[in-house]
Each structure stands twice: as C-alpha cells, then as structure tokens.
Amino acid sequence: MSERQIQLEVLRYNPETDSEPRFQTYSVPCLNEWVVLDALNYVKDNLDTTLSYRWSCHMAVCGSCGMMVNGEPKLACKAFIHEYGDQIRVEPLANFPIERDLVTVVEDFIAKLASVKPYLIPKEDKPVSAGEFKQTPAQLLTFKQYTLCINCMLCYAACPQYGLVPEFIGPAAIALAHRYNQDSRDGGRDERQEVIASHEGVWECSFVGACSEVCPKHVDPAGALQQVKVASTIDWYKEHLMPWVKK
C-alpha cells in the first residue's frame, strides 16, 4: 500500500481565543486510497485532539462533511487523496459563518429548506387503509433525481448569488420544492410556488450552474431552478395576460 506524506493545511478558528482564523499545518502519512476525512481523523486521533469538524457516515450520504478542499466545495469523505498533490488545504464551507475550525453555522440553510414546505401536500386525501397511491416508474423518474439531495450545502458554497445575497433561498431548497412539485401525488405546487416566487428566490439566480457542477449526488439543482423559473413565468403570464386561463 503506497503511503505518502501530506502537508494538511487546516483552517483553525476558536471564537473564544482567536480574533481571526489562522492556518495550521499537519504532516500526515496518508495511504493513497484515503479520503481527506481519513487524514483529518488521523490528525484528531494522533496529532491534535482539539481539531473540530463534522462527519459521520464516511460514505457520502449523511451530508455532514462538506468543506473546501483546495478551494473547492467537497465532501471530505469523497475527496480522494490521490487526486491531490502533497499539499492539501482544508477550510470550512464558503459562504457560511464559521462556528469553530471546520464547523460552520448552518441554521440559515435549514430554515430555507423548511420554508419551501418540503413535504407532500396530497392531491387527494386517502386513508392508509385504502393502500398506496399508484405512481408509475415514469412518473417517479420525473422527480427522482431531486430526491437525492443529501443537504450537504456544497451548492451553497459554490453559488455566487448566495455569496452576494444571503437572502437567496438557494439551489438545494429550490430543488427540494421542485421535487415535491413534480411528484404525481402532490397538489401543493401553488403553495410552494408562492414561497419561492415571493422569496429572494429564483429570479436572483444568474444561472452560472456552479451548483450543479459541485453537487456530489448529481441532483442538478440548476436544472430544477431553470424549470421552476419557466413554470413561474408561465404562471405569471397566465395570471396577468390571460386571466381567463386557469392555472
């Protein structure tokens, strides 16, 4: 197993003692098959127990370990050491306030997710005893991709708009709204559309597509955003130019 000595440059910040963030470099013997998270765990277990970061699953599904690796938003558990040189710089996710070291404050993101009513608002009420709603594989396919979001927030870290206008509701929240809007069982689109359209919402997006590029789960939030925009535009036309057409 090939081993390589990596200089891991980690942003450190302790709000109780530091006036501003600084970098600390650790020399870490890495196996080539390791991910950046393994290197951080090596530091935590062997070199410096005071380093703080979030992680749990180590399989790119819990969404905890988003951070900037050499300036790009990545999941630390899916950023492979062999894809980097001997110097790796790790920082907390961009566009979020730093809580401590690599830990960011994520309340804003959680609140945005919650704001889009991300739950099924059923078209028809049906008791459990009446069995499942039918949904064909083709119907499932129309929204399945948008269900894959692990809430890792990499897309927010990549989004220039979120960086400039923190009120922007952002890629993942819009993709989630779109996920329910597209679900054949759902009848809540109008309610959600109101939130999105009124919010510092879709109109702010300048469609650079950075969000989709960094998304580790191929959710394509940019695509969702585009579709939501088109849908909102059609709504607007229907309402304002053709009021006789029902939405």
Place this chain on the structure above:
Amino acid sequence: MEIIKTDVAIVGAGGAGLRAAIALAEADPKLRIALVSKVYPMRSHTCAAEGGAAGVIKSDDSLDLHFNDTVGGGDWLCDQDAVEYFINEAPKELIQLEHWGCPWSREPNGSVAVRPFGGMKIKRTWFAADKSGFHILHTLFQTSLKYPSIQRFDEYYVTDLLVDDGRCQGFTALEIRSGEMRQFQAGAVIIAAGGAGRMFPFTTNGAIKTGDGMALAYRAGAPLKDMEFVQYHPTGLPNNGILLTEGCRGEGGILLNKHGRRYLQDYGMGPETPVGQPVLKTMELGPRDRLSQSFWHEQQKGNTVSTRWGDCVLLDMRHLGEKKINERLPFVRDLSISYLGMDPVKEPIPIRPVVHYCMGGIHTDIKAATPLPGLFAAGECACVSINGANRLGSNSLTELLVFGRRAALSAIDHLQSGLPASKDAVLAAQAQDSAGRIQALFDKNGGTESISGLRSEMMHTMEEGAGIYRTGEGLAATCEKLAELRQRYAGIEIHDKSRVYNTDLMQALELGSMLDCAEAAAVGARDRQESRGAHQRLDFTARDDQKFLKHSLAYYHPKEPARIEYLDVVITKSQPGVRDYSGAKK
C-alpha cells in the same frame, strides 16, 4: 442552568425518533415535543441504510410467512407477541410513508415494488433503489417540518437521565454549539439513539453510533437485553467497511471463494441455484449470521482470496448487466468504484463480513416501555425483541417506524395516567450533578490516557474476543480487558479547553458509552454457553434451549462488571425448531 419544560422529550432524530415525534404531534397538537439530537436529523445513520424495509403487501405473501421467517431467522429468541404486533403494523407504516411521499421504487403498473432479501421466503422488502434508509429518513424529516409542535434541538448531546420518584422525568444535554448544559424536564422520555457498532474496529456504522442511548438507560437502572448478539453483515468493502447491501444478492449477485466455487452450498445452504436466478431463503439469500460464519470457515480452510486489506471472498454481480445494476443498485456501483476503484459491472468485488447491527439494546416490552416508568425506547437502541439472535435484513427499518410510533402512543398513555407533580428542586439538583460531572471531566489536567488509545484497545479486544466466533477463554480475556479499560477511562483528559463545538469532549463521552455497552455485550456473551444466531461459541457449538431459550438482561454497576439475569422468551405459536436454509427442502 436553563430548563426546557416539555411533555415528551425524545433522544435521537433518526428514523425511530422522527417517527415518534410525528406520531406525538398527530395524536395531540397541543403536546409539547422536544426532539433532541447530537446531529442534525438528516445526518442520523438511518440515512446509510440501503436495501429496504420489510412489510407484507403482495397477494402471494401472508403475515404468517413474515412471522415464521422472522422468528426462525432470529433462532427463536424473538418474543413472538412482539413479532406478531410488528408484522401486523408493518404494512400500514410503509403505506403511511408512501403517503408522506417516500419515493419507493415501483412496478410498471404503479404499485410499490418489492425485492427479495436474505432469510425471507417471499419477496417483501420495499425499497427506494438502494437508498431506502436515506429516503425514509428524509421523508420523515421533511414531514416533521409540518408540525409546529415538534421543537427541535439539533446538535445537543444528551448526557444523563433525570430519575426521581421512581420514574424518568427528563435529561440533561450539552448544547454542542455553546458548551452550555441544559435541563430538559418531561413527563415522558423516549430514547431513539441508535446502535453501538462503533465498539468494533470494522463496521458499517457511522461515527455517531456509539451506544449513547443504551448507556443512558443502562446507567439509570434499566437493563440492556441480549447485548451479546451482534450482527456481522457478510458483504462489506474490505478497506473501510462500507456496506454493499444485501440487495446485491437479492438481485442475483453470487458469492465465490478463491476457486470460483459458490461455497455457501458447503454450509447447509445448497444445493446451488442457477446463476442470476436467486432462490429465496437459500444460498446467497440465506440469513446473515450463516453467511458470515461460512466466511470464517472458508478462511480457516484457506479458501479466501488474500487482498491487501486482508482475506476476502468475491461478490460477483457481472451477470446482472450494467442496466440492471444502474437501475437497482446505483449506489453500490458508485461506492465500489469510488472507494475501492472496482466496477461491479466489470469485475467481482472483494468483500468480507463487517459489524453491522446490534440485536440487543434497552429492554422494552411490546409497548416500547422500559422497566423504568416514564422511559420508552425504540429503534436500534431498543430490544423489544423482534430480532432475536439474528435480525433479518430489512426488518429494522420497519421496526423504527412501528415501534417509534408505539413508543409515542405509550408515552401519551403514561402522561395521561395522572402523574404526580414533579419535584423541581430534586430534578434541578440532579441536573447540577450531571453538569458537575461534565465540568470536572472538562477541567481535569494531567491525564494519563488518550481517548483514541483507549478506544482502539476497546475495539481490538471486542474484535478479538467477541467476533463472529467466540470462546469462553477469549471472552474472559475480553471481559477482563474491558474492566481494565473502564478503570483507565478515569485517567483521560480533555485537551480541548474551548466550550464551542468541543468534539474532544464529545468523543470522551461517547467512549464512556461504548465501554459500558461493550462490557455488557462481552459479559453476556461469556455467560451464554451455547451457540444461537449471531452468537457462536466454538466451545458450546449447539443451541441449548433447556438453559438458554432466554433473554439476557445486563444490569449496570459503575465499578463492577455487568450483572446478568435471564428472562423467558415469549413463545406463542412457533416452537423452537431447526433453521433450514437448504433449497432442497420443499
């Protein structure tokens, strides 16, 4: 210390905790619900479950068949009244999830699809591709946002239960962000804090699965049940323990030794079935305990493939073809390529057994109530027991739902039973004690032990002594080692002196939980002188129903080893029999 007063406080916001919270909110919108979790809900380890959730839905299936599979799969250590309740409720819960939007995979006609799973005689595992737990967790989390009465406390680490007047009345928790202690006062507490697989070095379990919930209840006097039963999943990636779901075999993947032989036929699970046409409940679709044990025997015989990550066998899925793999097992393909650099479409994947699931946990009755009034438990941290000596894959996700809800209903009954007023001063004093304990740990200087050092010694001794096959001698050594480690734990020191997001402190507390759970498991295993399900003794190779058709109950002592008592298994209609996974049987 800030006091948060609620009606029901829940420890854990994974599948079980979220389901409980929703059931409470639906039953009575006026109930005040505190949902407390050391991670944001969607980080809970339920997200890692891949394969699916079992529940009878199709016309060729029946509740009786699900019952028989579960009880036999559990080697008759399941409580049969609990299993019966479980299988009855299972379909309702899965449909309920469907109504909440869970993107279950579908048949062409739009009904939900089911897949075969190990040890199940009929296809009855509902799945959402190979991200079933992920979708269940997110569906529950998103649905929970509908209910304003569910107040979340994300990133709060629960440290101690508050018990007065013989009942549980809340707990203390550390707000991780500020380092401040909080007192939660509640009429009822539900623990849904997940498993403890991190006691072992090689596991599919995420970093958060440290048995905190079990330790909370255990230290407060509620016993841990059947802790000696730890499930190894037969197919983990050899380098890091990432799971390749049983769905791989359900879809037709086969297991080969280094000679290319489907070796399972040599361990009572044959005759060989045609490649790509899996037959239920035999060969690759045998139960997990048997499959993991067969690996061990193959290793003894020198039939395993040696890789740089140790001995492996091969999981071959090539014959499924790219299309089916992409459709049914996309995550498996992604994980294999990313973490092992091998594509299941093109080559067999080396795998080996990996610690996966705790059958044991907090002793509860069929109503999810622990012996401590006011304390309820559900999910992997609890032992009802529907899993007996060996859980069947895909029963656990369903269990979260069924018993998460059940715990909520029982908590409401408890609230309505006319509880006497709580003695606030007594509870506050207990909370102060708990805060004092954490503060002392935090303040201590000049420690002699490192947290990671003790942790790896614990993991090592668990793997050595309490692995797939066990001996009296090995277990005695492990028990002794764990007793030593529990003592040495007093010598740790928290080097991180910051209040804010102190993961050093959290790891110390988690290690404390794991040591207590590990000790209960090892002592239980040492004293269980028989082989049953996932507990296999080389010195007592047969199942012994005379002596051990019983649950073990481990009682806590801060300094002494666990005290073990036994409790009869509830048998209603299925007498202990032979577990037959040979396909020849008709």
